[in-house]
Amino acid sequence: MTTTYAALLRGINVGGRKKVPMAELRQLMDGLGYDGVRTHLQSGQAVFASDHGDEESLAAELGQAIQHHFGFSVDVIVRDHAYLAAIVEACPFPAAELEAKELHVTYFSAPVDAARFAEIDREAYLPEEFRLGDRELYLYAPDGLGRSKLAEHLAKPRINKGLIATTRNWNTVVKLVELTAE
The missing domain is CATH 3.30.70.1280 (SP0830-like domains)
Structure with missing residues (x-):
């Protein structure tokens, strides 16, 4: 198949x-x-x-x-x-109401658990937020990825140890669903 x-x-x-x-x-x-x-x-x-x-x-x-x-x-x-379509469907943020630069998905090479991220003081980064999926992390960064302090922290080697992690903006996330559906 x-x-x-x-x-x-x-x-x-x-x-x-x-x-x-x-x-x-x-x-x-x-x-x-x-x-x-x-x-x-x-x-x-x-x-x-x-x-x-x-x-x-x-x-x-x-x-x-x-x-x-x-x-x-x-x-x-x-x-x-x-899997790509499920990522879009499961988005915990209001994607339709946000600009693509505000919403990102980090894809991981293996499942991740919340313990990897337990040391992050989420309130210290507000209004930026993240939510975990199975092998993905959704990041809301209203000023964009390049200015995101939370994204910088999430990229630290100790958090991603043993994993491949790569991030895409929401436009690319949605486009990959479209391209793989054809």
Whole structure:
């Protein structure tokens, strides 16, 4: 059975480092036998279909191929359409009432529990807020991610230890659902 996925590449094409041209990424993914490969923006989203593997094995396969082809390591998270759609449906914030720059989702490579975030004094960061899902974190940052003190704290290595974590704004979250539904 063929499943449609989104691959989320962490930290590429930012500040002139880890350059991954999207056309080259599409060719690389085609070469891995993926079908219908498309990319979205330059910041590391690709959509593809595959009839082999699961999210973890596909992420590992793509990560290894990127390392071999480009000569540097890139963290990759792969999620299927059903999961991406569930993220949008489960959003604990009023997404329709917010600007895309205010709402973000951090995707994690594995399930996270509240204990990782217990030391955060949530009231100290208000009006910024976050809510946990299973393998995702929703972040409301009214002044945007770049100015968010809470986002800065959430990105600390001790909180994300042992995980791959990559964040996307709400527009990208919704667009990935649309692209993987096609």
